[in-house]
């Protein structure tokens with residue numbers, strides 16, 4: 001192990017330290033390592049040298065540094081497509097330009113903009129109607145939740161919204177779900193990049209599902225290409241409708257764009273990133289929130305009272321936010337408790353750096369352990385309790401304190417969709433809770449812990465829950 005690295009688990013050459021037969025979850029391993037080594041330590045997995053950070057202040061300091069803002073060239077990000085395109089997997093100028101473009105689109109077409117608010121209202125109404133169909137009967141939270149959040153991205157990207165039962169939506173959703181199922185496999189490839197070179201290719205394909213991933217990626221790219229082509233034929237430069245129109249206009253007007261930006265595939269990847277990063281995250285946060293509420297009738301009553309008084313049965317708008325402090329508290333508390341990205345998203349150090357008294361070499365992976373920060377008793381009293389009141393200040397106003405709270409990350413790679421996510425969470429949650437009381441099915445409890453099968457992304461468990469229409 002290089003001398004300057006923090007202490008930790010190093011293991012064997014090429015294999016590193018992988019606890020194949022351990023019963024502990026990834027998080028339990030990380031907590032054990034924190035106990036032994038403190039808030040920063042090293043864990044080599046395969047050939048990947050990863051430095052984990054548990055401390056909020058150190059996370060903030062680290063992720064704000066430009067030398068720590070790169071992504072590794074991992075299959076997890078690129079899905080085997082070279083060169084990396086889009087926002088989440090690129091580095092350097094291309095990342096900078098794509099990120100700036102998407103931030104501008106989210107500002108101009110996203111949060112608070114009338115077309116998008118209308119879309120969120122429409123999807124919230126459809127969601128409530130779908131939930132009414134299962135009112136009084138224990139059932140899973142319906143896939144209409146995913147349709148609602150996917151439709152918001154479609155609206156912003158291409159001015160489209162699909163019906164819940166539209167075969168095109170079902171096909172699209174299947175593609176996204178299948179992707180999510182195989183992404184954990186990519187870690188094997190990223191940790192053991194030498195394995196494919198020594199294994200027979202048939203075995204390697206089966207193990208890593210490379211063909212499967214490539215096939216899914218091709219299907220999605222073709223899907224987006226069709227929508228982009230349709231936009232090109234109906235483009236009115238003076239009246240851009242959405243993100244695709246704006247990109248096509250930028251393409252024509254700006255000769256300084258890099259080669260990668262000029263390629264349509266880059267646009268397809270930007271769209272893909274927005275769907276990947278901005279649909280499952282919101283759908284799962286909303287599911288977790290409903291589970292926490294089902295287990296907390298006290299919180300639910302307070303939420304009902306506020307929504308009834310302020311909205312009187314209407315849909316929420318962003319202007320209502322200031323008058324819905326308790327609803328905002330519930331959302332923040334759910335973001336804290338669920339920590340949907342429990343170890344953040346991997347960063348890579350792009351040059352040797354000094355950090356917390358250690359020398360971290362170029363190529364080291366950095367992960368901030370969000371789940372640990374969100375349960376850190378230095379910042380949170382009784383962190384395991386769902387207590388929305390902790391977000392109220394002395395005057396009873398909502399105060400979104402930043403210390404110890406990083407659901408959207410911090411620094412150079414901070415989530416570009418926080419504003420949109422918060423708007424959707426507010427409107428969807430208010431609409432559902434205005435119309436329903438939520439409880440566990442009689443004699444049952446709701447398990448609000450994440451699925452154990454997905455350690456690096458918290459997914460809510462599929463289980464029955466009871467929605468009862470409010471009078």
Ligand code: HEM
Nearest residue numbers: 087088277278281282285341345408409413415416417421
């Ligand atoms: C509850 C919902 C969401 C959560 C918890 C969440 C969380 C995160 C986190 C933790 C990161 C990584 C930060 C880092 O690398 O350090 C991230 C990145 C990102 N998010 Fe979100 N996100 C959410 C919703 C959205 C939405 C709605 C969109 C867009 C429509 C979006 C788009 C992105 C993109 C494009 C990135 C990559 C940024 C980059 O690499 O520069 N996210 N998000």
